[in-house]
Amino acid sequence: MSRTMHSCFVTLAILFLWRVEEVAEACSCSPAHPQQTFCSADVVIRAKVVGRQEIDVGNNIYRNPITQIKYDIKQIKMFKGPDMDIDAIYTASSSALCGVNLETNGEEYLITGRLEADGKVHVTLCQLIGTWDSLTETQKRNLVQRYEMGCDCKITHCTSIPCSISTPAECLWTDWVIEKTFVGTQAKHFACVKRNDDSCAWYRGAEPPKKDFLDIEDP
Known part of the structure; x- marks a missing residue:
């Protein structure tokens, strides 16, 4: 989790995002060509988003609850990643913390993310996230x-x-x-x-x- 937060708070302008206008001021990312984002990602998939739920992941130092968003997905194609189907991705609950807001109406997305040690795929606004039709x-x-x-x-x-x-x-x-x-x-x-x-x-x-x-x- 700490690596995710650290990667979001970099100093340069936001790069290759189809929905760049939604990025909060507190979350900015280094400019990168989509190929760089592909190469640095652990997972690159085409998938449908079919569900969304907010989950509790503990408390911060002020004992305030910390939440994440879990998106249930249906994987259509894997371009890069482990030899298994990805059925969910996780992101911060706020765009200010680089959380990603996705539609849950079966929209198809290109999703790039990082594979955590526990097997979960975490995504942020600093990665390549966009509707498949926008490619x-x-x-x-x-x-x-x-x-x-x-x-x-x-x-x-x-x-x-x-x-x-x-x-x-x-x-x-x-x-x-x-x-x-x-x-x-x-x-x-x-x-x-x-x-x-x-x-x-x-x-x-x-x-x-x-x-x-x-x-x-x-x-």
Whole structure:
């Protein structure tokens, strides 16, 4: 629980979230490309949310009750995670503590989270949480193979020009300086993939990356 709270209270602006306007002022997260969120997550699934309940998890130092929200889910597909079905996810009860508010009407979501030692999956607003329909077709394809292919690559966030990479194993993420959004073209349509020579480059295409590919290919 303490690791979850610590990860939420970082100093930079919120990153790639479809419902960023719902994030409370007390919860902010470091900017990250969706591929980075995929690579850092223990669990990445597509699931329906079918139930919600508030559960007691104890008291704080002031003896005030601490609650969490448990969402019952029906797993549709696992892109990354343990060899088991996930039937519930847990989050803080307040958005100020990075708690996630999900609809319980059978809406399908892409959910990324952390697998705790007790086997529970915990999610926060700092992770990639969004409705399945809000994903681009390229993002959906990238979840199957391409994001994982680039987990050894480093995605460097460009905050102002000039900016550059320091090693061939980096991809420069320029959505903010070019489009003034973290949900720009590179976030929506590109994956940073490792080449055979261990260098990394942005890739956009309908098929798995070729042996040698350009930074940009037609979808």
